[in-house]
Amino acid sequence: MAVTFCKYIVVGGGVAGGYAAREFVKLGLQPGELTIFSKEAAAPYERPALSKAYMFPDAPARLPGFHVCVGSGGERQLPEWYAEKGIELKLETEIVKADVENKTVTTDKGEVYEYGTLLLATGSTFLDLADFKTAGADAKGIFYLRDLRDADKLVDAIKGTNGGEAVVVGGGYIGLELAACLTVNKIKVTMVFPDPCFMPRLFTPELASFYEGYYEGKGVNVIKGTSVTAFEKDDNGQVSKVLLKDGRTLESTLVVVGVGAKPVLAPFKGLLEEEKGGFKVDASFKTSAPGVYAVGDVATFPMKMYGDTRRVEHVDHARKSAMQAVQAIKAAEKGEVVDEYDYLPFFYSRSFDLSWQFYGDNVGETVIWGREGAAAPGSKFGAYWVKDNKVMGAFLEGGSADENKLIAKVAREQPTVNAKEDLVAAGLGFASKI
Incomplete structure (x- = not known):
């Protein structure tokens, strides 16, 4: 079997992959040196747009408007940008096998690539209620949001609801932002989550009370302290009812779930040292395997400010860690080192x-x-x-x-x-x- 050699391979075509490409180019990338593999059909884009302006009923955001790197004020990298820079962007292509000893990866199409340096930027995927064995979680009309295809399906469902009702499962980032989007689409929303308040990992109850009151003022029905135990389906397999642990039943044909995410470690799981749910890296984002780096959601890195190690799921870290890793890769080629990653945690949200x-x-x-x-x-x-x-x-x-x-x-x-x-x-x- 023929093996194709690439000096640099990036696995993952999300935010981190796009920002890594920009940094490689900035630091003197030569045509033909970089290949990016992405499961998605679109060139890297700013993922936060999906839970915000993409859902707006008027003048919604659409590609090519939010390709990276516009989220940080940079140049918009259209698909042709990659071609112009001599970067091979292999869309709708998944890496399914890896061999870190022989430095090869294999695609879902059976192609084998050998790398000089590998950068893992596979990100996260949503937690599915089926993972929790929730009865009826396979019903039609239950939506999750992680990529462009998910967003398009949800937009179609919103249009088909015609101002009806929806249930949002989850009171975190995605739940709050999508509840707002549904509401501005004139859909009556009920939010359900087991926590005592919105965003409990950050908000105190006092802080959350303002946001809960604001949402209720917009017509959102907030149900706290209980969880979804099952969904009922009609004869066509469409969700019709949401059953709650406290005994209540909510009737709805549209359900949006945002209960968290999990890092995508396959097919490298077991090949690299792990810590706190991600691949353990140093301050340059090097993993335990020679020539392999990991960034963004899948990296557990030294948090210099606080003297510990953390894994951070956020677009800001995805951008900055990708840039840090590429700078470290290029410096190492010259026998140099870069300053260690000194990240200040940053989170934000916009709704209503x-x-x-x-x-x-x-x-x-x-x-x-x-x-x-x-x-x-x-x-x-x-x-x-x-x-x-x-x-x-x-x-x-x-x-x-x-x-x-x-x-x-x-x-x-x-x-x-x-x-x-x-x-x-x-x-x-x-x-x-x-």
């Missing part, structure tokens, strides 16, 4: 007229400021997380670009605070003095 950003670590005591005026349209409020008299994290709702930079600086510098009451009184003013 809301827009929040969070930087740092949500550990310690939460100090909320400006909360009393949070019900007013356009009002700003936020929170600081304080541990051992240091501000470890900062959150801001409704901030401008400059104001968001201020809270990022606070989280990066971890200033000392003498009294938490000072944070409440100063609010955003505390950040402006750092």
